[in-house]
Amino acid sequence: MQSALPAGATLLGMILSSDKTTITSLTGNCIAHPLLISLANLHMNMRSKLLTNSFVLTVLLPVLKFVQKKKCMKGVLQDCLIHQFLDLILRLLKQAAKHGIMLSDPIGRSRYCFTTLASYIVDMPEAMMLLTVGGKTSPVTMVMYMQFGDSFWHEPRTRSTTLAQLAVVCSRADPNDLEAHFCEAQKFHLNGVDKPFWSDWIFADPSYFLTPETLHHIHKEFYNHDAQWLIVSVGESEINFHFSVLQPITSFQHFHEGILKLKQVTVSVDAVPPSVLAAVCVLMQFRYLVQLPRIDENNLKLISGALDEFHVKKDMIITAGARCGQHNNSIVPSIHNSGVTSQWTADITEHITEIKDPARSSNNINYDPQICRHLNRADKCRRFELAINLLDCDQSLQDVDIDPKDNVDT
CATH class of the missing domain: 1.20.5 (Single alpha-helices involved in coiled-coils or other helix-helix interfaces)
Known part of the structure; x- marks a missing residue:
């Protein structure tokens, strides 16, 4: 990307993050939808610290209620509105990415800068909305949910592919005719948005800027998948019993009532079939490796080897009656394109200081x-x-x- 810029130009990688957060649950059920922005030029260690204020609030996106009676159409209207707002808010950044802009660096020197979209840190539902794909579809590859368990890397969902599909949809149905346009979009597994905010942002490709996010794609995925496989294999009452009879240890959490009602846990009990436990352990090794602060070619071989070994052993999970449909094949290509996954974590963008603390002072x-x-x-x-x-x-x-x-x- 640097080679495509004029000689002496400075590349400023923009990092965006957005996620709905609840301000009040008992008094009004108020929801905020903040858009945060940071720079990829900042060192990962500095950007990941809360006290550095490396992420700043750009705007509070609207959270509206529509009079449309059909629930699916309400979702389409909300998605279209978010893309229109993002297009308006980020217009100056897109112009700077195309034509460049003169900015001063910390010591006062003028630099010719180009603002490209390096990463957009979001959870899976918002990623699908931003990339205009429908439900049960991968936002980074051209696969449906039935193919999530495949052991090979599918064709990436690139900028040109998505825009070409949208052009076909718009040629068949007027975007102003919401229901007809949505029906045509569903044929391509799209969500009905006719113009994504990134469509005119030069160098912005969804297959690159949608980076794996450690909090949602690594940690939370453990309970959503791995722990559920173990629960199915062992049984709910059995696994709760094993956790409830563990000896309490000081400074460690003890689960007196089991783990079924928890959001995030780690599971390891002797009642799990050895073949299922072996597959889960290999997948856990994969998750630990992708969180390394530095990853070289040898580390990439270990990561790919752990994922390949999981695909070999995952039949044991299916045989045990647990569903196996994870889609981790996109992580290794993302590391090749955008660097280590730990720099794109959402821990720093969970809106504590930007939204929740100010709301408590209101x-x-x-x-x-x-x-x-x-x-x-x-x-x-x-x-x-x-x-x-x-x-x-x-x-x-x-x-x-x-x-x-x-x-x-x-």
Whole structure:
């Protein structure tokens, strides 16, 4: 991508993140849909720390209720609205990606910058909405849910493929005729959005910027898949019994009532058939390896080997009566294209400081303007504190007496 830019140009990789979050559950059931933005040029270790404020709130996307009676049409309207808002909000970034823009770096030098979309950190439902694909379809490859368990890498869902399908759909049905357009879109497993926000963003390809996200695609997937296979293999009452009789250990969580009502757990009991446990252990090894902070070619071979071994042993899970339909084949190509997965984690973008903390400081009325005002004032205080620290540092350097007889290296 750098080779496609003019000589001396600076590539600024934009990282976006959006996810609906509940502000209040008992008093009004208010929901916010924030869009956060950061820079891929920042070091991964610095960007992953909450105190660095590397992610900033760009806008609160609308969460509306429609008078349309059909539930599926309400979803199409909401998806179209989100894409239209993103297109409007990110227009300046798209123009800068196409024509470039002069910006100042931290030491005051002017640089010719191009803002490309490096990553969009989202969970699976929002990823499908952003890539305009329908239910039970992979947002990164051209496969349906029945093929999720295949052991080979399918054709990626590229920018050109999706836009070509949308062009065919629009030629068959007017996008303003919502129901007819949605029916035609379903034939290509699309969700009915006629113009994705990334369609005119140069270099923005869904197969690249939709990166695997550690929190949702690695950690939460364990309970949604691996733990469920073990529960089916062992039985609900049996696995709850094994966890309830474990000896409590200080500083470790003890599950007195079992694990069936939990959202995230780790499971390992002797009652699991050895063949099923072996397959799950291999998959866990794969998940540990993809979270390495540095991955080279040898690590990629180990990751691919662990995934291949799981595909060999997964028949044991199916034989035991547990469903096996994970789709992890896209992770290795994503590491090749976009780097390690740990830099795209959603841990830092779970809206604690950007949404929930400001909402708690409000009067529980008109959340959106109060959240923005709270963040604006907090940013001003942070900048003022930084300026004071820089001034104090400069003053302390001037107060240092240097003996001219001392040999000072310059």
